[in-house]
Amino acid sequence: MFDLQGFGDQLLLGVWMTLRVAAGGLVMGLLLGLVGAGLKLSKSRIAYGIGATYTTVIRGIPELLVVLIIYFGSAGLLTKMAGWFGHDGYVELSPLLAGIIALGIAFGAYATEVFRGAIQAIPEGQTEAAAACGMSQWQTFFRIVLPQAWRVAIPGLGNLFQVLLKDTALISVVGLDELMRKSQIAISNTKEPFTFYFVAALIYLSITVIVMIGQRYAENWASRGVARRTE
Amino acid sequence: MSWNWEVIFSSLPKLLEGTLLTLELVVISLLVGAVLSIPLALMRTSANPLIRGIPLGYTFFFRGTPLLVQLFLFYYGLAQFDAVRESIFWPYLREAYWCALIVFTLNTTAYTTEILRGAIQAVPNGEIEAAQSIGMSRALMFRRITLPLAYRIALPAYSNEIILMLKGSALASTITLLDLTGMARTIIARTYMPIEIFFAAGCIYLLLTFIFVQLYRLFERRMLRHQAARTSDASATS
Numbered sequence: 001m002f003d004l005q006g007f008g009d010q011l012l013l014g015v016w017m018t019l020r021v022a023a024g025g026l027v028m029g030l031l032l033g034l035v036g037a038g039l040k041l042s043k044s045r046i047a048y049g050i051g052a053t054y055t056t057v058i059r060g061i062p063e064l065l066v067v068l069i070i071y072f073g074s075a076g077l078l079t080k081m082a083g084w085f086g087h088d089g090y091v092e093l094s095p096l097l098a099g100i101i102a103l104g105i106a107f108g109a110y111a112t113e114v115f116r117g118a119i120q121a122i123p124e125g126q127t128e129a130a131a132a133c134g135m136s137q138w139q140t141f142f143r144i145v146l147p148q149a150w151r152v153a154i155p156g157l158g159n160l161f162q163v164l165l166k167d168t169a170l171i172s173v174v175g176l177d178e179l180m181r182k183s184q185i186a187i188s189n190t191k192e193p194f195t196f197y198f199v200a201a202l203i204y205l206s207i208t209v210i211v212m213i214g215q216r217y218a219e220n221w222a223s224r225g226v227a228r229r230t231e
Numbered sequence: 232m233s234w235n236w237e238v239i240f241s242s243l244p245k246l247l248e249g250t251l252l253t254l255e256l257v258v259i260s261l262l263v264g265a266v267l268s269i270p271l272a273l274m275r276t277s278a279n280p281l282i283r284g285i286p287l288g289y290t291f292f293f294r295g296t297p298l299l300v301q302l303f304l305f306y307y308g309l310a311q312f313d314a315v316r317e318s319i320f321w322p323y324l325r326e327a328y329w330c331a332l333i334v335f336t337l338n339t340t341a342y343t344t345e346i347l348r349g350a351i352q353a354v355p356n357g358e359i360e361a362a363q364s365i366g367m368s369r370a371l372m373f374r375r376i377t378l379p380l381a382y383r384i385a386l387p388a389y390s391n392e393i394i395l396m397l398k399g400s401a402l403a404s405t406i407t408l409l410d411l412t413g414m415a416r417t418i419i420a421r422t423y424m425p426i427e428i429f430f431a432a433g434c435i436y437l438l439l440t441f442i443f444v445q446l447y448r449l450f451e452r453r454m455l456r457h458q459a460a461r462t463s464d465a466s467a468t469s
Binding site for chain 1: 292307
């Protein structure tokens with residue numbers, strides 16, 4: 001249907017990189033989201049303040065700006081820090097690492113709210129029962145609250161993951177060889193921008209569809225312990 | 232590396248200039264999108280699968296692909312076709328400004344269409360039946376009953392779309408436009424003070440989000456004032 005003029009394998013390599021950034025961002029974002037939810041649900045006002053500042057700031061500035069700040073901002077900071085240890089060259093994060101961190105931070109801010117809502121949706125009786133059994137706070141969280149919170153959180157997290165997938169295209173701006181940048185490279189050789197950007201768009205669409213299907217499986221998995229009402 | 236306040240203050244006029252372009256792009260595309268989404272959302276709720284399918288394909292494409300790809304597809308991609316370059320639209324499609332405006336509009340229209348579709352489908356059946364029972368025509372019913380109710384249902388979700396559009400507009404900088412992000416990047420290329428300038432740009436974005444949210448809250452309160460009255464009545468009597 002499309003003549004890719006031998007750049008097909010390059011695009012596939014780009015897809016692989018896109019998936020790696022997305023997976024890295026997802027893992028980091030989930031961790032940040034859990035920590036953020038913990039902070040925002042904390043009784044300590046300082047902890048709450050840190051969590052609230054994180055979500056407000058990150059949700060209020062563009063993802064592209066987050067990517068640029070992490071990539072260019074960290075270079076200045078890292079070069080300075082390397083200077084303290086006697087290294088006087090220029091130090092910067094790799095685009096992959098910068099991308100994972102930036103997308104993880106953005107995902108984490110939204111995931112914080114999803115996790116917070118999900119954790120609050122668990123009846124208090126559950127934690128009280130766990131405490132009555134003599135479970136520690138950590139045990140209660142990981143054995144009682146979290147397994148049940150997943151069921152509530154997965155639809156929201158799935159939507160966030162779709163946003164994250166689309167945001168991976170932003171990392172091409174700092175030079176990561178993901179799908180978007182591979183397309184640009186192909187275009188500079190073939191001079192066929194529409195063909196390649198359209199193919200890239202179709203690839204993003206297929207990834208989105210696959211994620212949507214995966215999301216449905218994940219929802220079924222997370223609610224396996226809940227009886228489905230027959231209608 | 233010490234913190235340089237001076238460079239922030241000296242570049243503030245330029246950053247505000249960029250902010251104006253950002254606001255211009257966001258406000259125009261949101262307004263046009265709000266209008267265009269009405270017929271599309273109506274088509275999405277049609278009983279005819281063909282009429283339903285056309286806007287579905289459109290929203291699926293624009294919601295399923297990155298905004299950056301859409302922007303590049305329009306700005307760089309269209310030039311591939313001679314027919315486009317020879318058409319009367321080329322003087323506009325050649326300009327980054329018009330491309331950004333068109334793509335942002337198409338993008339926000341797609342999201343708004345889906346929000347509005349959900350809201351139209353959530354309008355209680357009883358309202359529709361009541362309108363039918365007093366003999367309203369379909370057009371009149373849509374104008375007086377369905378749409379006003381759907382708008383109120385859609386209000387909270389639409390505020391998210393406004394913020395997303397504001398944040399998405401930063402991508403205009405990738406096709407050479409000097410919006411807030413674009414201006415920040417230009418200043419950084421000259422001064423090489425990325426942290427200070429990005430900090431300033433981030434603060435302006437935060438401020439814009441804050442103002443949008445506050446204004447929207449006032450607007451929402453006004454649009455939903457009948458509900459506010461009802462809940463305060465209920466709490467007074469109970």
